[in-house]
Amino acid sequence: MWAGGIMDIFYGRIAEWWPVISPLEEYASEGAEIRRVLHEARPAARSLLELGSGGGHVAFHLKAGLDCLLTDLSPDMLEVSRRLNPECGHLAADMRTLDLDRRFDLVLAHDAIAYMTTEADLRAAFATAYRHLKPGGLALFIPDDVLETFEPGEADAFGGDSPDGRSARAMDWVGELETDGTAMVHYAFLLREADGRMSSMAESHRVGVFARKDWELWLAEEGFAVETVQERTDEDRTPRFFFLGTRPRD
Template identity: 25%
Template sequence: MCAYRQFAAVYDRLMEDMPYPDWLRFARECWERYGMPKTVVDLGCGTGSIAIPLARSGFHVFGIDLSADMLTIGQSKWDESPRQAIRSNAGSIRWLQQNMRDWELPEQVDTVISFCDCINYLIEEEDVEAAFRATYGGLKPGGVFLFDVHAPVTLKRYAEEQPFVLDERDVAYIWTCELDRERLEIEHRLTIFARDGKQDMRFNRIEEVHVQRAYEPVWIRGALARAGFTKVEAFADFKLELPDNKSERLFFAAVK
């Protein structure tokens, strides 16, 4: 999985239009269905855009990510949260630098989430299976694993619609994609120009390469079953509705 390095510094700016409220709503709807947790692992937490709202709502969250830079930014955002905006029954966050393929905690948790297509960054089947096994081991009996992935059709659409361009006052990028259709693996190449400070008109150039792979839903179900999960349900596009061949973002709920 990508360590992000320089990208961490502009990550939140580029991701500010991502549907974080929809992920949070989807998680709560699932928890109403499977059981409301107290302890949550956010696997691939990035800069905490989901972990922090959960903690502010009273959950005890473990934010796990491979990138130390992302975790540092997440910690800063949490530290700078307005104290008056945080409820008296607020939970907590513990930030941990670990690989999602073999993450572990001293105690098992009630639920694990992994949103924003983190699983797609595992580009070998054995890595996905390892992450599923680690997650199964980290959950309490009856705990639920919620995650989403880009469907194969989404990566194909990226390849067909690229290049993508952003041109704003403080940041710009050129984003191209190349798809290996046999492996359903896509390489994203980004050239980002980010302004160096609010008053400085100089721009830093950041080069990033991100590789993702899509997996067929039937294979994902099988991998979850091999990891030990006994009940698996699939949904689509932030709704508790069955996916079809037009669904772009697939969601899974796997119960231990």
């Protein structure tokens, strides 16, 4: 899905720009909400596995008091995260096939879960989360959209300025829902080096869009006790659904 594929620019060639393109401070509110949900559900949790951790910006706001293992397909994004979260473990792995001899109190799959474009992919990620949870442990899945909230044509602009003199501006544009239940998200990047040199590039990512009822059904069929809540946010967007799955106690 990543290596040699259509996402080589964002998660490969310009991965080192991630802290400039998507500044850490932009994740503070979101991280606080995820931490609130996890803490209220499992206040005694001490370990967390993240599937699709990217540059580690979400983990940065969650890691206090937790033994964290962060996994992602992109070695370049993991290197960015290592610099930000040196106290966390890091592992290059596919969320569909990861199989460790270890169980965790918590498993988190944030927006990277959107790259599961088929039912089989999504179920495989659910199975990975389930087998890595301790009995009574909690998995939290946070897709950007479900079918009921998906809005084609949405466009967002983002970016930032780094203390080292670099600047980045980016935009994403959400395409139409296709007949196979996927959509393309188109990205454009404008990067300014500290010496003023400019570069621009673009690429497109395919994401899966599934109905809320399918998320809940497939999680239950993978063995989870399922609860769905909507996030609390003051951002100007539709609140996302948080899918919580508990692995029953043996």
